[in-house]
Amino acid sequence: SSELTQDPAVSVALGQTVRITCQGHSLRNYYASWYQQKAGQAPVLVFYNKDNRPSGIPDRFSGSGSGNTASLTITGAQAEDEADYYCHSRDSSGYLYVFGPGTKVTVL
Amino acid sequence: EVQLVESGGVVIQPGGSLRLSCAASGFTFDDYAMHWVRQVPGKGLEWVSLMTWDGSGTYYADSVKGRFTISRDDSKTSLYLQMNSLRTDDTAMYYCAKDLYLGSSGILDVWGHGTMVTVSS
Numbered sequence: 001s002s003e004l005t006q007d008p009a010v011s012v013a014l015g016q017t018v019r020i021t022c023q024g025h026s027l028r029n030y031y032a033s034w035y036q037q038k039a040g041q042a043p044v045l046v047f048y049n050k051d052n053r054p055s056g057i058p059d060r061f062s063g064s065g066s067g068n069t070a071s072l073t074i075t076g077a078q079a080e081d082e083a084d085y086y087c088h089s090r091d092s093s094g095y096l097y098v099f100g101p102g103t104k105v106t107v108l
Numbered sequence: 109e110v111q112l113v114e115s116g117g118v119v120i121q122p123g124g125s126l127r128l129s130c131a132a133s134g135f136t137f138d139d140y141a142m143h144w145v146r147q148v149p150g151k152g153l154e155w156v157s158l159m160t161w162d163g164s165g166t167y168y169a170d171s172v173k174g175r176f177t178i179s180r181d182d183s184k185t186s187l188y189l190q191m192n193s194l195r196t197d198d199t200a201m202y203y204c205a206k207d208l209y210l211g212s213s214g215i216l217d218v219w220g221h222g223t224m225v226t227v228s229s
Contacts, residue, residue: 033214033215033216035153035216037153042203042219042220042221042222043145043153043203043216043219044219045215045216045217048208048215049215054217084152086152086153088153088155088214088216089214090214095167096155096167096168096169096170097143097155097158097167097214098155099145099152099153099154099155100152101152102152102153
């Protein structure tokens, strides 16, 4: 089992807001980074640390964190946001890394 | 253009050895830590290994420690993963990824398209 946990799947109506959460003990000490993976493609970094969005990523993607939980929010979800989303952070030792199991986002 | 291109994936028998390569271009390779991440088809991502920018630090997931070795050749701007004692559960797409920083932040800002390793008799 992963040291980071995520809901397996969420759905959101087109144009509405969806929050994807990631929980884990290490998140009390380390930020998470978030990756979007569309079917048949490599993952893409969409958000990291407290408030960093890579260039080219739409500003409808935002992140937050509190305690042992990190969140990725898509405000005004678009059809092209349908994908698997993974959180990533250090493990409980602080030396290694671990991905969450992923959340499949369906845009209705 | 910043690019990572993996190669070396094949079908191989259990117990065999294999070396994956990742050719980097478009950035100063020796300024960044590099990672390997794998994904079983239809499953989630698994972090495999990390090497810091200067090669002084190497780290491995428990699932591959003692069997896999990460290395880099800055003169060839390439990252490698030597995989020994391969098992059927090593079957996966293997991705090379660039760290955002020279140490290790775990923020993977550039990914290759992956190379498929199938371990089967």
